[in-house]
Amino acid sequence: MEARAKLIDVAAFLDRVDRASGPGDFRWTALRGALAELASEKSGRAERVLLALSDPTLEPLAAAPGKGAAGAWPGKSA
Amino acid sequence: MRYIEPHGHMVSRVTDDYVNMVTAGCAAVCEPAFWAGFDRSSPDGFFDYFKQLTEYEPKRAAKFGLPHYCWLCINPKESEDVRLAEEVIALIPQFLNAPGVLGIGEIGLNKNSRNELKVLEMHIDLAARHDQLILVHTPHLEDKWKGTKLILDALKNDRRVKPERVIVDHVEEHTVKLVLDAGHWGGMTLYPESKCTAARAIDILDTMGTDRLWMNSACDWGVSVPLAVPYAALEMRKRGYTPGQIDQFVFGNPARFMSQTAKFKMPE
Numbered sequence: 001m002e003a004r005a006k007l008i009d010v011a012a013f014l015d016r017v018d019r020a021s022g023p024g025d026f027r028w029t030a031l032r033g034a035l036a037e038l039a040s041e042k043s044g045r046a047e048r049v050l051l052a053l054s055d056p057t058l059e060p061l062a063a064a065p066g067k068g069a070a071g072a073w074p075g076k077s078a
Numbered sequence: 079m080r081y082i083e084p085h086g087h088m089v090s091r092v093t094d095d096y097v098n099m100v101t102a103g104c105a106a107v108c109e110p111a112f113w114a115g116f117d118r119s120s121p122d123g124f125f126d127y128f129k130q131l132t133e134y135e136p137k138r139a140a141k142f143g144l145p146h147y148c149w150l151c152i153n154p155k156e157s158e159d160v161r162l163a164e165e166v167i168a169l170i171p172q173f174l175n176a177p178g179v180l181g182i183g184e185i186g187l188n189k190n191s192r193n194e195l196k197v198l199e200m201h202i203d204l205a206a207r208h209d210q211l212i213l214v215h216t217p218h219l220e221d222k223w224k225g226t227k228l229i230l231d232a233l234k235n236d237r238r239v240k241p242e243r244v245i246v247d248h249v250e251e252h253t254v255k256l257v258l259d260a261g262h263w264g265g266m267t268l269y270p271e272s273k274c275t276a277a278r279a280i281d282i283l284d285t286m287g288t289d290r291l292w293m294n295s296a297c298d299w300g301v302s303v304p305l306a307v308p309y310a311a312l313e314m315r316k317r318g319y320t321p322g323q324i325d326q327f328v329f330g331n332p333a334r335f336m337s338q339t340a341k342f343k344m345p346e
Contacts, residue, residue, distance in 0.1 A: 046251045046281070053219070054224065055190070055221055055223065058224060060194075064158045064193070069218040069219035069221055071219050071220060
């Protein structure tokens, strides 16, 4: 029941975004990419979802762009 | 049930939290130095905070019969200003002999910048020079995997660091193996949204085993649950862990790590 409720919450969130207007958001793109892992039959889905939303680079940033995290990596161009 | 809260920012909590924790079986609480939610304007602000952690908060906890320990540092969220960090780090040695100080923490990275990395290396050096345990904060969300890799490299690069004397906190499914394979301890932080839920933390135990891991609530001034550890113990019970295994994990493991300093007294 818990997983069912969470799945419907995610579905409702996607519907809510469909109804919204405004510019795109890199987090939306990243979330859609990570969602594909839910349909995978291979174990390790939680780890792969986390990695799909992570900064994959290893070079330290020249300066911290603030303190907060967004939830997804905006890419090198951001 | 008895348990140790190995990571709680109690200066941000109210006395009701102490009452509830002790009622739930908390036998000791350990408080890493943290960001106040705003940047402190001078080293004097840190001096006062270190006094609060080493003198006032242990007295407040003692009113509820709870032993209070702490870790000292300038938190990664304030590490972009290297000059300030140098001045704050210079203040720390005078506090290291206080009876409740377990080591240096929670140090680490926040946004994975070069200055944060410099300050992390300064903290590692401080810990090594004074033979202190280390508690590491890993970054949030999209920055965690990269930050964990950079932190592990920094720890490995200082040959004075003994891996088993370092706990790397806030591990999740994509970082726990990196930390354990490096010989460190791993901490799982139980948060409603941004870190592990109780169910996910127990999933990690199911797959990785219980050795060199602990759970904490990291309760602070933000969205967090001071009783997250006993709630997760209930989840362990549902999954079939025995009372003895639960006790070993929520009490025995943190006690085993922290007993590496003579400052930590085994709770009765």
